[in-house]
Amino acid sequence: MTLNVLWLQSGGCGGCSMSMLCADTADLPQLLRRNGVEMLWHPALSLEGEQDLLDLLSDCLAGRLRLDALCVEGALLRGPQGSGRFHVLSGTDMPMIDWVRQLSAVATYVLAVGSCAAWGGITASGSNPTDACGLQYEDERRGGLLGAGFVARGGLPVINIAGCPTHPGWITDTLMALAAGQLGADDLDPLGRPRFYADQLVHHGCTRNEYYEYKASAAKPSDLGCTMENMGCKGTQAHADCNTRLWNGHGSCTRAGYACISCTEPAFQSPGHPFHLTPKLAGIPTGLPIDMPKAWFVALASLSKSATPKRVKKNSHSDHLAVPPVSRKTGLR
Amino acid sequence: MTRLILGPFNRIEGDLEVELEVQDERIVEARVKAPLFRGFELMLVGRDPMDALTIAPRICGICSVSQSVAAARALSDASRVVMPANGQLATNLMLACENLADHLTHFYVFFMPDFTREVYAGRSWYAQARRRFAAMVGAKAGGGLHSGAALAQRARWFELIGTLGGKWPHTGAILPGGTSRAIEATQRVRLLAGLREMRAFLEQTLFGAALEDVGSLDSLAALHGCAARASGSDLALFLEIASDAGLAGMGSGPGRYLSYGAYPRVEGGHALAQGVWDAHLQQRLPLDAAQISEDMRHAWLDEGQAGLPLHPLDGVTQVQPDKAGAYTWNKAPRLAGQVMETGAIARQLVAGQPLIHDLVRAHGGTVYTRVLARLLEISRILPLMEAWLAALEPRAPYHQVQALPAQAQGSGLSEAARGALGHWMTIENGRIARYQIVAPTSWNFSPRDAAGTPGALESALVGARIDSAAGRGQSVAVQHIVRSFDPCMVCTVH
Numbered sequence: 169m170t171l172n173v174l175w176l177q178s179g180g181c182g183g184c185s186m187s188m189l190c191a192d193t194a195d196l197p198q199l200l201r202r203n204g205v206e207m208l209w210h211p212a213l214s215l216e217g218e219q220d221l222l223d224l225l226s227d228c229l230a231g232r233l234r235l236d237a238l239c240v241e242g243a244l245l246r247g248p249q250g251s252g253r254f255h256v257l258s259g260t261d262m263p264m265i266d267w268v269r270q271l272s273a274v275a276t277y278v279l280a281v282g283s284c285a286a287w288g289g290i291t292a293s294g295s296n297p298t299d300a301c302g303l304q305y306e307d308e309r310r311g312g313l314l315g316a317g318f319v320a321r322g323g324l325p326v327i328n329i330a331g332c333p334t335h336p337g338w339i340t341d342t343l344m345a346l347a348a349g350q351l352g353a354d355d356l357d358p359l360g361r362p363r364f365y366a367d368q369l370v371h372h373g374c375t376r377n378e379y380y381e382y383k384a385s386a387a388k389p390s391d392l393g394c395t396m397e398n399m400g401c402k403g404t405q406a407h408a409d410c411n412t413r414l415w416n417g418h419g420s421c422t423r424a425g426y427a428c429i430s431c432t433e434p435a436f437q438s439p440g441h442p443f444h445l446t447p448k449l450a451g452i453p454t455g456l457p458i459d460m461p462k463a464w465f466v467a468l469a470s471l472s473k474s475a476t477p478k479r480v481k482k483n484s485h486s487d488h489l490a491v492p493p494v495s496r497k498t499g500l501r
Numbered sequence: 502m503t504r505l506i507l508g509p510f511n512r513i514e515g516d517l518e519v520e521l522e523v524q525d526e527r528i529v530e531a532r533v534k535a536p537l538f539r540g541f542e543l544m545l546v547g548r549d550p551m552d553a554l555t556i557a558p559r560i561c562g563i564c565s566v567s568q569s570v571a572a573a574r575a576l577s578d579a580s581r582v583v584m585p586a587n588g589q590l591a592t593n594l595m596l597a598c599e600n601l602a603d604h605l606t607h608f609y610v611f612f613m614p615d616f617t618r619e620v621y622a623g624r625s626w627y628a629q630a631r632r633r634f635a636a637m638v639g640a641k642a643g644g645g646l647h648s649g650a651a652l653a654q655r656a657r658w659f660e661l662i663g664t665l666g667g668k669w670p671h672t673g674a675i676l677p678g679g680t681s682r683a684i685e686a687t688q689r690v691r692l693l694a695g696l697r698e699m700r701a702f703l704e705q706t707l708f709g710a711a712l713e714d715v716g717s718l719d720s721l722a723a724l725h726g727c728a729a730r731a732s733g734s735d736l737a738l739f740l741e742i743a744s745d746a747g748l749a750g751m752g753s754g755p756g757r758y759l760s761y762g763a764y765p766r767v768e769g770g771h772a773l774a775q776g777v778w779d780a781h782l783q784q785r786l787p788l789d790a791a792q793i794s795e796d797m798r799h800a801w802l803d804e805g806q807a808g809l810p811l812h813p814l815d816g817v818t819q820v821q822p823d824k825a826g827a828y829t830w831n832k833a834p835r836l837a838g839q840v841m842e843t844g845a846i847a848r849q850l851v852a853g854q855p856l857i858h859d860l861v862r863a864h865g866g867t868v869y870t871r872v873l874a875r876l877l878e879i880s881r882i883l884p885l886m887e888a889w890l891a892a893l894e895p896r897a898p899y900h901q902v903q904a905l906p907a908q909a910q911g912s913g914l915s916e917a918a919r920g921a922l923g924h925w926m927t928i929e930n931g932r933i934a935r936y937q938i939v940a941p942t943s944w945n946f947s948p949r950d951a952a953g954t955p956g957a958l959e960s961a962l963v964g965a966r967i968d969s970a971a972g973r974g975q976s977v978a979v980q981h982i983v984r985s986f987d988p989c990m991v992c993t994v995h
Contacts, residue, residue: 179539181991182514183562183670189606190656190669197637197644207638209511215614215636217511245539248822255537258508258518290559294547297540297820333562333670389681390900416656416663424667424674425681429555437556442549443673487683488896 170206171347172236174228174271175281177211178255178264179291179300180242183333184282185212190416191336199340204347208233218259229270236322237346238275240268240303243284243291244313247299254298265313268303272314276322277346278303279329281339286328286360287434288312294438302328304360307435324353328360332431337413338365359434361407369458370403370420370428373411380404382476383469384484386425393484395427397453400444404457406430502529505967508536510983512611512636514563515990517946519983520828523967528979531955531962533946538801538830541995542818545936550576550905550928553936557924558671560938561992563606565670566599566662567917568992571924571938577677579911579928582903586767588679590889591665591899593764593772595675596915597889598661600763601699601882603918604845604875605658607987608707608735609634609651612872615980616742617645620968626741633735647706647735654702661695664688679900686895696887708880709734715880719855721863724873736876743869752961752982754866755840756780758847759944761788761923763916764885767892772885773916777836778850780861785851788836790914793923795832795939796950800824802832810835810950813925814910816937830994833947833956834939842866842957843920843944844986846874854881868985875987907931917941919987940992958986 177185189212193199200207207213209224216224227233244265245254252263260267272278280303283289287307291300302312304326310316312326319325329338342362345351357366371377379385379394386393395401403411406428410420421428429443430436441447447454456465479491508518516537522530541560545553557572558565570592577584584592613634621627633647643649659669665682666672674681684692700712708715709731718724728737743749762775777786794810797803803819810833811817821827835841846866849857856877860870905928913924920941927935947956955963965978 177516179537181559181562181565181670183559183565186562186565186670189652190659192656194653195649196652196656197649201643210638211509211511212514212610213637213644214511214639215617216639217509218507221509221511243539245537248820251822253822254539255516258510258516258534258536259506260508290544290556291539293556294544297543298538300539332559333668388900388902389676390679390683390898414663415668417660419660419663419667421667421673423682424665424672425683426667426673429673442551443555444551445549487899488685 170204171343172206172208172234173239173343174208174235174237175210175239175241176264176268178240178242178268179245179298180282180284180289182241184241184339185210187333188336188339191340200343203344205343222259225267225271229274231274235271235275237277237279237343238271239279239281240285241281243288243300243302244268245291245298245300246313247297268313272303272318272320275320277324277327278314278320279327279342280304281329282334283330283332283431283436286330289332290437292437305434324356325360327356327362330359330361330432331408332436335365335410335413335415338362357407361432365409365413366407366432368407368409368412370406370408370410370422371457372409374403374422375411376422378480379484381472382480383473384476384480387485390425390487391485392487392489395422396446398446400427400429400442400446402430402455403428405455406433408432507979512614513984513988513990514561515993517983517988517990519962519979521962521967526967528962528965528967531959532828533948533956533958534829535831535946535990535994537990538820538994540818540820542936542938545933548933549931550579550926550933553926553933554676555673560995561989562670563603564599564917564919564922564989564992566595566666566672566675567915567922569672569675570596571913571915571922573675573677574913574915575911575924575926576905576913577903577911578913579909579926580677580903580905582678582901584679584901585898587683587893587897587899588901589765589767590893591680591682592675593889594886595662595666595672597764597882597886598658599669600918601879602655602658603987604879605651605655607875608872609648610637611987612984613648613739614645615977615984616746618977620977621746624745626738626745629738630742633738650702650706654699657695658699661692664692676900678903679898681900683899684893689890689893689895693887693890696883696890700883703879703883707735707876709737712880712883715877716884718877720859724856739872748869748872748981749864749867751868751965751978752985754842754961755957756866757839757841758850758866759788759836759841759843759921760848760851761914761916761921763848773848773852776851777841778847780865785853790912792837793834793939795834797832798951799827799829799948800832801827801830808951813923813937813939814912814927816925816935818937829948831943831946831948833950834944835950840947840954840957841944843941844871844874845878845918846871847920848916849874849878868981871985905931917992919989919992920944938995940989940995942986942988942990942993945986946988946990946993958983
């Protein structure tokens, strides 16, 4: 049996759909189809729109068409004054939040594609002018549009494919796993994210790890050094496999020289400090590597700083490899 | 007179509703509604100015780099930093990468699938159109061969931003002082290989001709000669379809075209010039950015006491959801009070590309000329990118550190795939005090202004035929006209 997917967009940028189109495959539609995923409708990819879409939505609501997976991209806009009028689905005079509430009640699985749909995300930034929230979270608080107790017909809470944008592989792997019956409650982390990517840290596989080990830190953009100490990087705390899965071929935020802003985490949009600067107390970053007591970090940092090889120190403040590792015969040892 | 409400439109970016008054199967009046408001201009207030580099790209998932560039440019204007040559070249490369990908996506994934609709089933080209351009989702036999190939090529293409910017969309590598990733000479070799892969696709499948031959076409006759020599190309098929479906007579624009200038050159000026092309005067006019204003009469936004249009540096965004007479969240941008069209057609006209001039003289700004201008621009962008890549100087800096003053103003004018994009910011006490954004589709899909003058799409739709036989008020002409602008609704309102 195929997994019938309906994809709707609300208070977001459409970037998770655009990211999905960058999937590392020769034929994205066939990748999904061959693996049991049938897109009923997608805003960027379907021929039909307007009345044909509205008919499809009615068919899903009336049970004439089986809706297995409702994918929602973008935050849910509850304002102004709870009316949802900041996004009325065109052609319907009905706020999108009402469409999503109704469709969630008939879908076997409900998926938040991206951090906006998961937690509110960027759309909930600052004063949150539209009273934006996620499907089942408002930042890290459970609740959101559908409520803390929401469980979709298939027995799972909202599946949060968080990320800003989300990675194409996170979407395709989640949908294919659902189609294969391989994604259950144990496969989701405590925030409802698929564990296959959320049980990793962005730090894993980071090419700046040698700089991190020696606390050889970048001082300015384009420096090769570790960006944790000065430049706001949260890779040691952010749950995602960005540096082992990689983006658009060979990329990741840290590889391109800028901080991981932990875009898979709730409330990442309002960190309480400028994104590009590491908040510190008495010279020590306040955001320490996950699982690491502060005293250990301080002790390790001062030890490693005193033991930094010259090569690593020099390269950390350069935008290219200024000093290569020495060439030495290692085969005999 | 009948009233029709059309929506939701798909194969555009974001949500769109169009309200039409129809008489004798012709549209006599149109109102374009942007139904989604998020409030980025409000979210940015009070933040560290550099946070704009993280927040602004997320206005839009398809024009993300364009938003980054506009934000970075506003910040560099505020700080007066001058970026090193490599930083400018790398920024141009990322922006061009996105713009080319957007044009490709528009043609293969958004625009051409409309010619696979049942209403065209009897046409001689229909089977070819289905084979090449069938929509990716919903088509029984799977997507069209060429649109599928274009989509796969596009994914590979973005590896350029993967290397220079870490990821697409929403890179953080584009900064006021340059870019954050310096590449080695060998990495450049690999990037060049990627450009050549795209070049091969474009030359074999889209154009059937060398890019340079397409980019230097100088007349309608030359275009048809080129297509005749490449009869199997998608360009040739498009020309055949366009002629049969009457695309040259559909969706006439205002005849005034705006370009902020695309791709700054290291030696000064732009690769594609800045200015205004006035088709009525047949003249290129200089851009006076001080003449830009936004009128809010028909937007669900508070106009303030004076109710006058405001320059973006003085712009205000304050919602007023129950405002009488309002029908959209979009403001109405005007240049010296006039409606403008923006996009590839404007860039190529302002830059003086002879073929596009010839086409627009013959047909005006219509569905046909907008799509052709985009295709022609593709052929011109890639050779520019090859030159920029070659000009990167290994081991020379990509980034210059800048300091932002605590009090400053900055404007960042750029060209996104869809046209003129501007950011205007005011910094007070080291924080963003005001931030205003005017996006390409804000111009093209503008509502009426206080004088009642309709926006570009609103007048482009007038006269189009509604086929009552198709039922439910559907009109394939409306589909073509709307998509010919390649609308980005999430940018429009932001």
